Amino acid sequence: MVIVSWRMLVRVFCVLILSICSVQMFDQDLNPRTLAGLEKEWSRNPCFKKVCQRGETCVLDRDRNSKCVCQTDCGMLKFNRGQYEVCSTANVTYQSECHLNIDHCLCKSNARGCSQPGVTKILVDYFGACRDFPKCTDSDATQFPGRLRDWFYVVMDEMARRAAIGEYKDLWLETVKGHNHNYATIWKYCDLDVDPQDRRVSKKELQYLMKTVKATEQCLAPFLDKCDVNNDREITLMEWGHCLGLKDSEIVDKCHSIHQYRRQK
Secondary structure (H helix, E strand, O other): OHHHHHHHHHHHHHHHHHHHHOOOOEOOOOOEOOHHHHHHHHHOOHHHHOOOOOOEEEEEOOOOOEEEEEOOOOOOOOOOOOOOOEEEOOOOEEOOHHHHHHHHHHHHOOOOOOOOOOOOOOOEEEEOOOOOOOOOOHHHHHHHHHHHHHHHHHHHHHHHHOOOOHHHHHHHHHHHHHOOHHHHHHHHHHHHOOOOOOOEEEOOOOHHHHHHHOOOOOOHHHHHHHHOOOOOOEEEHHHHHHHOOOOHHHOOOOHHHHHHHHHHO
């Protein structure tokens, strides 16, 4: 369970480090630059407002026109063998998600260095090196909802104790007090329902859960397919609750108050 939170923290930390290091915080005389000065300098940089795609970075040509090109490396990040490996949907292991994105850009552009010529889209299937999955047996499928509820409870409890989910504090207190994993199940649904917040969790919104859990749970994909009762590629709160073994009376929409708390912050 700690691994999940650790990955999230590492990714946030890496983004912060790269964003800080991309700006020179001191002038040539080593005097600290003011925020206004930094903003003014960035406003003159055509790359400041340039939006690049996955695996791309913005550069300026001789005429200071901005353009997006494929990244050539993964910056200052150091990778120990196996530490950040990811498996693509084509069952290819990459050193990190950054390396996968670079290959995606090269292949999409049909550029030299592409590891899979003819492929135009490379996506992460799950975190960790590619592996062969055992079959999800009937016994595994029966036990899986309970394991998933327990996992949601542990993750929620850990994040709450780190004060990382203030918007879920009341729900967490109810969960711990009654040792009721049902609340953790509702919490996770609200956590997934973000874009848009419509109580219909799409395949896109499920991607991070899939990437995180799939490497250790061979029953996850068939389980989520089973949850989508009407095959509309979206899972409603009621479908989610039923799939995880909750009764109708236990499926309570807590998402509005949680999302409202986030907006107030």
